[in-house]
Amino acid sequence: MTTPEAVVRALAEPTRLRAFAAVVLGAGTLADVAAASGLKVKDAGTALVKLREAGLVEGEPARPADLKPLAATLTDAMPADGLAPFIRGEKLISLPVAPERRRKILEHVAAHAFTARTYYDETEVNELLKTWCDGGEVDHVTIRRYLVDFGLLERGGGMYQAQPLPM
Structure with a gap:
């Protein structure tokens, strides 16, 4: 399960934050993420790999992971x-x-x-x-x-x- 600390670590890097924002806004393919985020394709690809490892992005095409359990954890705390x-x-x-x-x-x-x-x-x-x-x-x-x-x-x-x- 993704923890609040893992989310912060993953999104603390500006390239990953830009790539994640692009996915949240609807970019699904590597080319779309690169175009929407203003990143080079290579950098967008690296960011997507790290975001998948952190549990923030899933699937092909990329889409935001279900973070409701994380939100519930934060709310309960x-x-x-x-x-x-x-x-x-x-x-x-x-x-x-x-x-x-x-x-x-x-x-x-x-x-x-x-x-x-x-x-x-x-x-x-x-x-x-x-x-x-x-x-x-x-x-x-x-x-x-x-x-x-x-x-x-x-x-x-x-x-x-x-x-x-x-x-």
Whole structure:
């Protein structure tokens, strides 16, 4: 199955992107792809081979592959309720600047990372938040600080307590 990463890798090369656009717009033969994309026939042929290998183009004449399963995968990984593009799955990608949206994102993280009215030591809090921050733009220390600032975690006596979220 084609993955989002494979699609990005395949289309990151300008020649392949032009060839793919030509196929999407209806060019099916090598000559048509070359003419529609402005590529040399040899370059268009190489691009089509790579696009077929990536699972983006299929058949003779060439046509776009069915990417609906890929679209469904991407849609499933993106949360509803305005959390995208900040959260994908159980990963925090970034934080919005607007305080209301930031709070909503932090509430989502707190609800999924912690159990309300449960105490955690700092090491536990850090480990839980590191899994959320891995690969994102924001580090776990910053998220911990924001969670305390927004009252989603209370700190005292070396312990943190997750607070119930408002309904």
